[in-house]
Structure formats: C-alpha cells, structure tokens
Amino acid sequence: MSGAATDRVVVAALRPQRSRASVRREGWARRLPLLPALVPVLLLTQIPFVMTIWFSLQRWNLLSMAPRRFIGLRNFVFAFGDSTFLRTILHTVLMTGEIVILSIAIGMALAVGLNRSFPGRNLIRTLAVTPFFLMPVAASLFWKTSLFDPTFGLFGAVTAALGLGRVDWLSEHPVFSVVLVSSWQWSSFVLMIVLAGLQSFPEEVDEAASVDGASRFYVFRRLVLPHLRPFLELSALLVAMYVLENIATISLLTGGGPAYATTNLSYYVYLQAFSAFSMGRASAYGTIALIVAIALVTPLLRLVAGILREGGRA
Amino acid sequence: MSSFRSSRSFGGGVATVATWIGGLLMFAPVAWMVLTSLKTEQQAVSDPPTLFFIPTFAHYVDAFANGFLASAWNSVVAAGVSTIIVILLAVPAAYALAIRPVQKWRDVLFFFISTKMMPVAAGIVPLYLIAKDLDLLNTRLVLVILYVSMNLPLAIWMTRSFMTEVPPELLEAARLDGASRSREMVTIILPLIRPGLASTALLCFIFAWNEYFLAVNFTTTVATLPIFLQKFLSFGKLYTAQVAAVATLVNIPVVAAGWLVQKSLVRGLTFGAVK
Structure with a gap:
C-alpha cells in the first residue's frame, strides 16, 4: 500500500471524527517542514527568473549613458539575427549530446567490468572514480598546460614520436578537447550511478538464470539492461544538467574559442553580461538559454518522473 | 551486493584485463599531474618527457607562500557552511x-528538480544586481547563499530517496507507541539514512568546492580555490609544474574524502530508482 494512503488510514483509524480545523492543522503540520527549503529556493530561482524576463524587454547597457527603456521584443529579434548566437545553440546541443553519450558509454563499460570479482577490483574502482572528484578548473588547467600544449604537453610529445607532428589539440580540435576532458570527468560519475544500479540487481535472479543455463549475454541483455534503464536515464539527466553549465572547463581550456567554436549558451550569456555589459541582451540570451535547456532536458525529466511514479513509497 | 560470476573463464580474464586498462587510463592524467607537480619546471617541459627524477616540493611551498591558505579557508567556509x-x-x-x-508531493519534488534545469545564466544578471544592492558582492556569505540554492534540490531528491527505503513497519510501530514526529526522526529515520546523508553531503560539498562560475562573478578578492587556480592561467606556459602542484593541492x-566514502557513495547514487 502506498505511504500516503497508509498514513490516511492510520490517522483515520485513530481519530474517526476529525473536525475540519484538525484536518487543516494536520495539513499545515505536514507542510511546515517543507517551507524552510521551499521558500529560499523559490526566492533564489523564481524571482531572478522573472526579473530576467523583465530585463530582457529593455534596452540597458551598463557602459552606455542612455537610460534603461522598454523596447519590447527587440532584444529577442536581435538575438535571432545574431548568427554567432544561433551557432552557439547548435554547439550547445551537439557538445552536450556528445558528452552525455560518451560519458554513459565509458562509465557503463567500466561499471560492468567492475561489477565482477577479480584481483585488484577495489583499487581499480578507486582509480576509475577519481576524475569525478577533481575540480574542473584544476583538471582543465592541468590538461591545457601539461597534456594538450603543443610544445610542452605530453600529447604533443606522443604525436611527435609517432611521426604525426606536434598537434595543437586546443586550436585544431577544440570541440574534441572540451568533450574529451568533460567526458573523462563525468564518466566517473556515470560509473558510480551505474554501479549502484548493478549492485541493486537481485543476485537470486542472476543465479536462477545461470542454473537455467541462460548465457551471460542473454542475462545481461534481457535482465540486467532493463533493470539498468532508470539508472542510465538518471545519468543522462544529471550529466546533461551539469554539462549545460560547463563553464569552467570551456573558459579555461579554450576560452570558448577559437571563433566561438566551443562556446555554449551559458558561456555566451556570461560573455554578453560581464564583458559586453549589455544586461538587456544578456537577459534575452539567458531566457533563450533557459528555453533550450528545457527543450533538451524535459524529455529526460519526463523519464525521471516515470521513475518517481513507479519507485518510492507513495 | 551482487557480483556477477567470477572471472575464472577466458572471457572473464579478458574483461578483467580490459577493466584494469580502463581504470588505469582514467587515472593516468591524475597520476601525470601528481608526477609533474614534483618536477622542476625544466623537467616538466622536457622532450622526451622526464619519468625518473628527484622529486621537489618547491612548487607546493610556493603555493603556500602565495596565499593558498587564505583561499582554502574561503573554500572551506563557502562549501562547508552551505x-x-x-x-x-x-x-x-x-x-x-x-x-x-x-498533498501533491510529486509536484513539489518535480519543482525542486526542475529548478536545476534552469541555467544559472538565466538568473545571473538579476542575482548579481540584487547582491550588489545588498552589498553582498565579494563576500563568503553570498557564495554560501548561492551554493545552498544550487545544491538544495539535489540534496532533497537524494535524501527523499533514502527515506522512502525506511521500512514502513518501523514507523508505524513508533507511531502506535505514541512517538512524536521529532522523536520518530531522531530515533528511527536519521540513524537509518545516515550513510545516505553522508553521500549527499559529500556530493553537495564537492559541487560547492569545485564551483567556478558563480565564484568568478560574485567575488574578487575573497577568492575561493578555483579562482586562486585560475590566476595561474595568466602566468602561461612557464609554470607547468607550478600549475600541476596547485591543481594537486x-x-x-x-x-x-571521495576515496574514503566511495562505497557508500556508490550505494547512495540510486536517486530512488530502485524498486
């Protein structure tokens, strides 16, 4: 039986004749513990959002002496005429998708490999989860100076030794570089989530299947994979959510360049607001960034809502 | 915990070797970072790369001499308090x-999660202006406030998923014994979800500790560690080993912390997906 229903039955059994006031009191007693968390989140996310929409309808540049004034949708018209911005939307979608797919592929392969008993398993798991714990700023700076750098980096030395010359990864393959470093960090996170999923797979099912002579591949394909589905969906959602805000990696590795090739939406809004000081335009871009994020993440969110409906207690 | 059949077959052997290689590859950049941090600048950029050398801790000493501790304290306060x-x-x-x-708990939970969908960029301008009006720019307090709102949805989601795993019989027994809500919380729920809470706290701490975008916009001299590190970018290529040392530090x-609690972290990252 579901928890809410259980509660209602228990409460009803204890107090058969409840007055309306006591029902109301019970409702508030339930709501009260929620408020200290709900109020700050509402204040800190919804109010700025409404203000962003309001600002986005104004002409407002901090460097200009002209006063703020209402200009309707002109910032949005400008945004959709800004070809750099439109390319940025495309880059955001592509880079986010690539990072999500790559992280899930690597993380899941490692998790499946680690969910067996073999010598050195704990050590390898410890090593494989480490990239997630690294500060993105530190990881990016280190990759930039010690690995990607064409003259002094390890990768340059390796490609030179292979006769490929010193490849300048960050300017010749900027998107690949950003995707590589991000996926490296996030695949560790996916690894932990998928491993949690694999460990919650009932051992009896696996044993029963092996007694029945089912092949290992069959068990994985027909039993383990369906069990893992919600975990993979969760991984995709969380990685997409955090990668959309992947500003540290981008700004430190490539600075969004060359020629905006690695600029994602969040970073573009940041550049508008804090380098160009055009608050109105930055707000319009921010509003569009939000719409793109919703479009990207809503399908995933719907999957998670499905998980919540089936799982849990109520 | 279920560990699928052990690795005695040939296929199992291949999988074991592949997992070893995969794990080592994942860690290789970290190992190279630590190694680089212990070299002199000349060794760090030598061609071919130096593998054997007498380690030096000079770059770590330099980091401490250049205000590392002040930034570390800002990070501890911002991440810890939040x-x-x-x-x-x-x-x-x-x-x-x-x-x-x-009632409608599902909508409320969904609201919390959906606030995480909102790119910070969509709220950064008004947040910045409000912080400026309240004289909160360049303070640890503003970071604490922002990090609370950044991490709270995830924490609620995770904590809720641990609470749903508390056996209902335990709670009903306590209620029939007349336990108050606070007693129920302290004596039954909290002890059961403690490992889960630890993973949640660690994850929130990591996200706050590593946070860069808000820190770079809302603070200047009250620099947390990501900002401290970023300053090394402008020094450029001559500081490869120095960057590695600070990045390691x-x-x-x-x-x-991650290594210590990885097992309970792995158990905790189910987000309520297990039925």
Whole structure:
C-alpha cells in the first residue's frame, strides 16, 4: 500500500471524527517542514527568473549613458539575427549530446567490468572514480598546460614520436578537447550511478538464470539492461544538467574559442553580461538559454518522473 | 551486493584485463599531474618527457607562500557552511515528501528538480544586481547563499530517496507507541539514512568546492580555490609544474574524502530508482 494512503488510514483509524480545523492543522503540520527549503529556493530561482524576463524587454547597457527603456521584443529579434548566437545553440546541443553519450558509454563499460570479482577490483574502482572528484578548473588547467600544449604537453610529445607532428589539440580540435576532458570527468560519475544500479540487481535472479543455463549475454541483455534503464536515464539527466553549465572547463581550456567554436549558451550569456555589459541582451540570451535547456532536458525529466511514479513509497 | 560470476573463464580474464586498462587510463592524467607537480619546471617541459627524477616540493611551498591558505579557508567556509545548511533544510523537506507526504508531493519534488534545469545564466544578471544592492558582492556569505540554492534540490531528491527505503513497519510501530514526529526522526529515520546523508553531503560539498562560475562573478578578492587556480592561467606556459602542484593541492581534500566514502557513495547514487 502506498505511504500516503497508509498514513490516511492510520490517522483515520485513530481519530474517526476529525473536525475540519484538525484536518487543516494536520495539513499545515505536514507542510511546515517543507517551507524552510521551499521558500529560499523559490526566492533564489523564481524571482531572478522573472526579473530576467523583465530585463530582457529593455534596452540597458551598463557602459552606455542612455537610460534603461522598454523596447519590447527587440532584444529577442536581435538575438535571432545574431548568427554567432544561433551557432552557439547548435554547439550547445551537439557538445552536450556528445558528452552525455560518451560519458554513459565509458562509465557503463567500466561499471560492468567492475561489477565482477577479480584481483585488484577495489583499487581499480578507486582509480576509475577519481576524475569525478577533481575540480574542473584544476583538471582543465592541468590538461591545457601539461597534456594538450603543443610544445610542452605530453600529447604533443606522443604525436611527435609517432611521426604525426606536434598537434595543437586546443586550436585544431577544440570541440574534441572540451568533450574529451568533460567526458573523462563525468564518466566517473556515470560509473558510480551505474554501479549502484548493478549492485541493486537481485543476485537470486542472476543465479536462477545461470542454473537455467541462460548465457551471460542473454542475462545481461534481457535482465540486467532493463533493470539498468532508470539508472542510465538518471545519468543522462544529471550529466546533461551539469554539462549545460560547463563553464569552467570551456573558459579555461579554450576560452570558448577559437571563433566561438566551443562556446555554449551559458558561456555566451556570461560573455554578453560581464564583458559586453549589455544586461538587456544578456537577459534575452539567458531566457533563450533557459528555453533550450528545457527543450533538451524535459524529455529526460519526463523519464525521471516515470521513475518517481513507479519507485518510492507513495 | 551482487557480483556477477567470477572471472575464472577466458572471457572473464579478458574483461578483467580490459577493466584494469580502463581504470588505469582514467587515472593516468591524475597520476601525470601528481608526477609533474614534483618536477622542476625544466623537467616538466622536457622532450622526451622526464619519468625518473628527484622529486621537489618547491612548487607546493610556493603555493603556500602565495596565499593558498587564505583561499582554502574561503573554500572551506563557502562549501562547508552551505553544505551544513543544505542538509539541515533537506532533511525536513524530504520528510514532508516521503514519510508524511504533503498533498501533491510529486509536484513539489518535480519543482525542486526542475529548478536545476534552469541555467544559472538565466538568473545571473538579476542575482548579481540584487547582491550588489545588498552589498553582498565579494563576500563568503553570498557564495554560501548561492551554493545552498544550487545544491538544495539535489540534496532533497537524494535524501527523499533514502527515506522512502525506511521500512514502513518501523514507523508505524513508533507511531502506535505514541512517538512524536521529532522523536520518530531522531530515533528511527536519521540513524537509518545516515550513510545516505553522508553521500549527499559529500556530493553537495564537492559541487560547492569545485564551483567556478558563480565564484568568478560574485567575488574578487575573497577568492575561493578555483579562482586562486585560475590566476595561474595568466602566468602561461612557464609554470607547468607550478600549475600541476596547485591543481594537486586543491584536489587533495575532496579526492581523499571521495576515496574514503566511495562505497557508500556508490550505494547512495540510486536517486530512488530502485524498486
């Protein structure tokens, strides 16, 4: 039986004749513990959002002496005429998708490999989860100076030794570089989530299947994979959510360049607001960034809502 | 915990070797970072790369001489205080979404999660202006406030999923014994979800400790560690080993904590997906 229903039955059994006031009191007693968390989140996310929409309808540049004034949708018209911005939307979608797919592929392969008993398993798991714990700023700076750098980096030395010359990864393959470093960090996170999923797979099912002579591949394909589905969906959602805000990696590795090739939406809004000081335009871009994020993440969110409906207690 | 059949077959052997290689590859950049941090600048950029050398701790000494501790303290305060507040707010909220759920608890939970969809960029301009008006720019307090709102949705989601795993019989028994809500929380729920809360707190701490975008916009001299590190970017290529040393240093606390609790972290990252 579901928890809410259980509660209602228990409460009803204890107090058969409840007055309306006591029902109301019970409702508030339930709501009260929620408020200290709900109020700050509402204040800190919804109010700025409404203000962003309001600002986005104004002409407002901090460097200009002209006063703020209402200009309707002109910032949005400008945004959709800004070809750099439109390319940025495309880059955001592509880079986010690539990072999500790559992280899930690597993380899941490692998790499946680690969910067996073999010598050195704990050590390898410890090593494989480490990239997630690294500060993105530190990881990016280190990759930039010690690995990607064409003259002094390890990768340059390796490609030179292979006769490929010193490849300048960050300017010749900027998107690949950003995707590589991000996926490296996030695949560790996916690894932990998928491993949690694999460990919650009932051992009896696996044993029963092996007694029945089912092949290992069959068990994985027909039993383990369906069990893992919600975990993979969760991984995709969380990685997409955090990668959309992947500003540290981008700004430190490539600075969004060359020629905006690695600029994602969040970073573009940041550049508008804090380098160009055009608050109105930055707000319009921010509003569009939000719409793109919703479009990207809503399908995933719907999957998670499905998980919540089936799982849990109520 | 289920570990699929052991590795005695040939296929198992191949999988074991592949997993070893995969794990080592994942860690290789970290190992190279630590190695580089112990070299002189000349060794760090030598061609071919130097593998054997007498380690030097000079770059670590330099980092401490250049204000590392002040930044580290800012990071500890911003990440630590925000995490404590997040947990204090998330536990009651999760209770109201799992144990004695409010009506429409699903909508409320969904609202919390959906705030994470909102790119910070969509709210950064007004947040900046409000912080400026309240004289909060360049303070640790503004970072604490922002990190609380950044991590609270995830913490509520995770904490709720741990609470739903508390056996209902235990709660009903306590209620029939006339335990109050606070007693129920302290004597039954909190002890059961403690490992889960630890993973949640660690995750929130990591996200706050590593946070860059808000820190770079809302603070200048009150620099947290990501900002401290970023300053090395402008020094450019001559400081490869120095960058590696500072990058290693800022990661030690979180990596150490992550290694210590990785098992319970792995168990905890189910987000309520297990039925």
